[in-house]
Structure formats: structure tokens, C-alpha cells
Amino acid sequence: MSRHFFIAPAASASTRWADAFPGARVLASAVQVPALQQADTVWLSSAVPDWQPRLARLAAGPAAPPVVVLALQPSQHEALLALDGGARGYCHALSAPALLREVAVVVHHGGLWIGPELMGRVLGAFRRAAPAPAAAPDLDLLSPREQEVARAVASGHSNKEIARLLGITERTVKAHLGTAFEKLGVRDRLQLALRIGG
Amino acid sequence: MSRHFFIAPAASASTRWADAFPGARVLASAVQVPALQQADTVWLSSAVPDWQPRLARLAAGPAAPPVVVLALQPSQHEALLALDGGARGYCHALSAPALLREVAVVVHHGGLWIGPELMGRVLGAFRRAAPAPAAAPDLDLLSPREQEVARAVASGHSNKEIARLLGITERTVKAHLGTAFEKLGVRDRLQLALRIGG
DNA sequence: TCCGGCCTTGTCCATCGGTCCAATTTTCTC
DNA sequence: GAGAAAATTGGACCGATGGACAAGGCCGGA
Numbered sequence: 001m002s003r004h005f006f007i008a009p010a011a012s013a014s015t016r017w018a019d020a021f022p023g024a025r026v027l028a029s030a031v032q033v034p035a036l037q038q039a040d041t042v043w044l045s046s047a048v049p050d051w052q053p054r055l056a057r058l059a060a061g062p063a064a065p066p067v068v069v070l071a072l073q074p075s076q077h078e079a080l081l082a083l084d085g086g087a088r089g090y091c092h093a094l095s096a097p098a099l100l101r102e103v104a105v106v107v108h109h110g111g112l113w114i115g116p117e118l119m120g121r122v123l124g125a126f127r128r129a130a131p132a133p134a135a136a137p138d139l140d141l142l143s144p145r146e147q148e149v150a151r152a153v154a155s156g157h158s159n160k161e162i163a164r165l166l167g168i169t170e171r172t173v174k175a176h177l178g179t180a181f182e183k184l185g186v187r188d189r190l191q192l193a194l195r196i197g198g
Numbered sequence: 199m200s201r202h203f204f205i206a207p208a209a210s211a212s213t214r215w216a217d218a219f220p221g222a223r224v225l226a227s228a229v230q231v232p233a234l235q236q237a238d239t240v241w242l243s244s245a246v247p248d249w250q251p252r253l254a255r256l257a258a259g260p261a262a263p264p265v266v267v268l269a270l271q272p273s274q275h276e277a278l279l280a281l282d283g284g285a286r287g288y289c290h291a292l293s294a295p296a297l298l299r300e301v302a303v304v305v306h307h308g309g310l311w312i313g314p315e316l317m318g319r320v321l322g323a324f325r326r327a328a329p330a331p332a333a334a335p336d337l338d339l340l341s342p343r344e345q346e347v348a349r350a351v352a353s354g355h356s357n358k359e360i361a362r363l364l365g366i367t368e369r370t371v372k373a374h375l376g377t378a379f380e381k382l383g384v385r386d387r388l389q390l391a392l393r394i395g396g
Numbered sequence: 397t398c399c400g401g402c403c404t405t406g407t408c409c410a411t412c413g414g415t416c417c418a419a420t421t422t423t424c425t426c
Numbered sequence: 427g428a429g430a431a432a433a434t435t436g437g438a439c440c441g442a443t444g445g446a447c448a449a450g451g452c453c454g455g456a
Contacts, residue, residue, distance in 0.1 A: 106309030109300045113309050143432060155245060155270040156292065156389040159413070172434055174414070179432095181414080188414075188442090190388050191354040197392070341402060357443070370404055372444070377402095379444085386412090386444075 004104070007054070008045035008070075021104070039065040041104050045093060046071045046078055052085055059086025066107040079114065089113035139196055141183045149176040154193040202302070205252070206243035206268070206291075237263040239302050243291060244269045244276060250283055257284025264305040268293075270392065277312065287311035292393055294339075294383040336394050339381045347374040352391040 004021045042058055042065050044051055051069065058067050068089035069082035079090040088107040091099070103113045139147050152162040159177070163170040177189065186192045240256055240263050242249055249267065256265050266287035267280035277288040286305040289297070301311045337345050350360040357375075361368040375387065384390045 102307045103309075105307045106304050109303045109309075111304030111307075111309030111311050145433060153388070154392075156384075156386075156392050158386075168433090169435060171436065175434075178414070186354075188354075188356075190351070190391055193388055193391065194352075194354055343403065366403085367405060369406065373404075376444070 003040045004043065005039045005041075006043045006045070007048060007051075008043075009047050021100070040108055041065060042067045044069050044087075046082070047093075052081065055082065055085040055087055068103055068107055068113065083112075083114065142180050146176045146180045146183075149173055150180050150192060150196055153177065153189045154197040156193075201238045202241065203237045203239075204241045204243075205246060205249075206241075238306060239263060240265045242267050242285075244280070245291075250279065253280065253283040253285055266301055266305055266311065281310075281312070290393065292382075292384055292389055294381075336382060340378055344374045344378045344381075347371055348378050348390060348394055351375065351387045352394050354391075 044055060044058070044067055046069055048054065055067055055069065058064060064086070066088040067086065068091065069078075069087045070091065070093035071078055072093045074090070074092050082090045089103050089112065091103055091113060095103075106113045139150065142150055148166060149162055152165060157165065159170050159173045162173045166173070177192075180192060181187065184192060184195055186195055242253060242256070242265055244267055246252065253265055253267065256262060262284070264286040265284065266289065267276075267285045268289060268291035269276055270291045272288070272290050280288045287301050287310065289301055289311060293301075304311045337348065340348055346364060347360055350363060355363065357368050357371045360371045364371070375390075378390060379385065382390060382393055384393055
């Protein structure tokens with residue numbers, strides 16, 4: 001039995017939600033229900049005046065339920081506010097029941113639901129905040145072949161796998177690793193992976 | 199009948215995917231298969247050298263299948279590249295089969311799957327302590343003692359050192375590691391370190 | 397009280413990983 | 427061309443690692 005809670009102003013068009021999720025509970029915006037913490041999904045209308053602090057309270061805590069913000073007039077600005085506030089989804093309040101059920105499945109399984117047009121904007125915003133990391137200087141200490149082997153090790157491969165990947169003998173892999181250990185001052189493959197991977 | 203395609207280098211750990219999706223097809227990185235356009239989900243390893251142009255080709259078109267990029271060493275930078283390239287998900291290549299199935303459900307229903315670390319960035323840095331609930335946080339799968347051992351391994355310590363550190367027998371360290379490997383679905387200490395981070 | 401998970405340790409054994417001895421070939425620089 | 431560095435492989439040795447099989451004590455929930 002799935003537990004869905006809708007939080008919306010009194011006169012809202014909650015019939016869509018009732019169609020999509022039979023047995024769901026529709027709450028007046030003023031109500032404070034502790035049971036919300038055990039909900040499968042909380043649908044919060046942005047028509048509720050204090051939806052942002054409500055969202056913050058709902059999304060806090062280790063076992064917080066996924067919250068989807070519903071908007072009668074969706075905007076990218078509001079969508080960013082919702083996602084930044086901890087919402088797991090943002091979609092039109094008048095979406096078809098079938099779509100709402102899709103959204104429920106997604107957020108219930110740990111996914112994030114945002115409109116396709118919003119995705120581009122979100123990615124653009126965060127690419128600016130996450131520049132490409134500089135090349136690790138550690139790797140420059142190694143010869144080209146040693147770098148290949150070292151990267152393969154840092155990817156979790158065994159000597160046998162690396163040998164097959166590079167088309168060389170396992171013995172040769174060991175040789176490259178040995179010199180790589182010495183150059184980087186580590187004692188085994190794990191420490192090497194931590195050096196060039198972290 | 200779900201159709202899953204995995205594209206990965208020859209010697210990759212594709213057994214995980216086979217566990218998660220019986221009947222799925224594992225493709226060598228060099229193969230070009232038109233049937234990919236009809237796939238339910240395409241899993242693309244970022245260990246494939248030309249994964250970005252491949253992703254672009256896969257994600258293009260009106261009826262493109264959802265593409266999930268798998269990374270042995272997930273980074274926010276690479277995640278952004280993947281999502282910006284049209285990927286619908288980005289997660290660790292060594293994720294447990296159960297988690298991979300969750301990802302499949304999400305993307306198949308139109309959702310977006312991003313790792314807990316990237317989610318934290320999206321949702322704001324100050325609330326990073328309380329990330330998404332469904333984001334199975336690797337370490338939480340382990341018992342307290344197993345976590346201690348796992349963290350020590352991820353710090354580059356040997357079994358003997360860990361035994362001395364924790365005041366237990368080396369045999370016990372092996373026991374904890376064995377169960378940790380099983381719970382996280384990795385095969386050795388290096389992959390465990392890569393999973394939980396250095 | 398019984399069951400299950402957790403922590404602990406034991407033995408045995410196959411495999412892996414790292415190091416020592418050594419060698420040949422290629423490639424680049426002086 | 428001489429020399430140096432890199433890349434390659436061989437063999438052997440031995441410690442580290444991980445799995446298989448077994449078992450005892452502790453503790454909390456059904």
C-alpha cells in the first residue's frame with residue numbers, strides 16, 4: 001500500500017491527484033501531520049504560501065520522504081528553488097495521472113524528476129561551479145606505459161586483466177608496477193590507486 | 199522482456215551487470231549495433247575511450263533509449279559531461295546489482311539518476327549531511343565493525359596493520375572483509391577502496 | 397525462548413601480488 | 427655511433443590475500 005500525501009490550498013484541483021493515486025490523502029495547507037515522515041511520496045503544491053519552509057522541514061532528516069513540488073504555472077526559477085530546497089521532483093500540477101504515477105515511480109526509486117528543458121539550465125549552472133580537475137602531477141613521474149598500467153590498477157583491474165588489456169605478459173605488468181611503486185614511493189597497488197586516484 | 203545492452207572494454211567487470219540483468223547483452227567496445235536504438239536501457243562504461251561521441255550518437259534522435267554511464271572512478275566533472283551529453287543516469291560501475299536495477303527503473307520511467315554526491319551538490323552544499331534516502335550509501339550497508347575495517351583498507355593499510363590497529367586477529371579482519379566484499383559486491387580490497395573512497 | 401545478525405577465531409589451500417636474480421630489443425638523446 | 431632510458435620477458439621465491447568449512451559467544455527482536 002503506497003502512502004501519498006498531497007498538500008495544497010483548499011480550493012485546488014486535487015481531483016487529478018485522487019485519480020492518479022486512489023486512497024491518497026489530501027491535506028489542507030494549514031495541517032501539520034507527523035505521519036508525513038513515513039510517507040512514500042509527499043506532493044507539495046507551490047500554491048501553498050509557505051511551501052519553501054515546509055519543503056525544508058520535510059526534506060530534512062535521514063529518512064525524509066521524497067517530495068515533489070507541483071506548480072500550476074511552472075517556471076525555471078521556481079523549479080530551481082524547489083530542487084535547491086530538497087525536492088526530488090518538479091512538475092505541472094495539472095499533469096495527467098499517468099505522468100504523475102511515472103514521477104512517483106522515479107522519485108520512489110531514488111531518481112530525480114525534472115523537465116527536459118530545465119535539465120539544460122541546471123547543467124549549465126553547475127558546470128560553471130565544477131571545473132575540470134587539473135591533471136595529477138603524480139602520473140607525470142611515470143613513463144607512458146607505466147601510466148597505462150597504473151591507471152588500469154586504479155580502475156580496479158588485476159594484473160592478469162591488465163596484461164590482457166594491454167596485450168602484454170603478466171610478468172611485464174609486474175615490472176611496470178614495480179617501477180611505478182618505487183617512483184611514487186608506495187608499497188602496493190592499493191596505495192598507488194589512492195595516490196593517482198584521489 | 200527488458201532489453202539491456204552493456205558497452206564496456208573487453209576485460210571489464212561485466213559479471214555485475216549480468217547478475218543484475220539476466221539475459222542482458224554485453225558488447226565489446228568496438229561493436230556497433232543498430233539494435234541499440236530499440237534497447238530499453240543502454241549502459242555505457244566511461245572506460246570506453248570514445249564514450250562521449252558514442253553517447254552523443256546514442257542519445258540523439260526522437261526515440262533514443264535511455265543511456266546510463268557507468269564509471270569506475272566517478273567524478274562530478276565526468277558526471278556533468280555524461281548528463282550534458284544526454285545520459286539519463288551516472289553511477290558507479292561496481293554498484294550492487296540491486297542498485298543497478300533501481301537505476302533501470304528510474305531511467306525507464308523518464309527519471310534522472312545522479313549519484314548521491316552529485317545530488318548533494320545540486321541540493322545545496324549545506325545539507326550534504328542528509329542526502330537522498332534511496333541513495334544506498336555504500337558504508338551504511340556494512341556493520342559498524344565492517345565499516346572500521348573497510349575504512350582502514352581504504353586508507354591503504356594491510357590486513358596485519360588493521361589487525362594491530364583494532365586489536366583483533368588478522369583472521370577476523372579477513373572475515374569482516376569477506377562479508378564487506380559480498381555486501382558491496384566487489385571482489386577485492388582495491389575495488390572496495392574505490393567504492394567507499396580514499 | 398528461539399532465531400538471526402554480529403563479532404570473533406581456527407585451519408587449510410589456491411591464487412595473487414611484489415621482489416629478487418637475470419636478459420633482449422627498441423627508442424631516444426648526446 | 428655510444429649511451430641512457432624505456433619496454434619487454436623469463437624464472438623463482440615468498441608473503442599477502444581471499445575463499446571454503448567450522449564454531450563459539452553475545453545480543454536484540456519475534
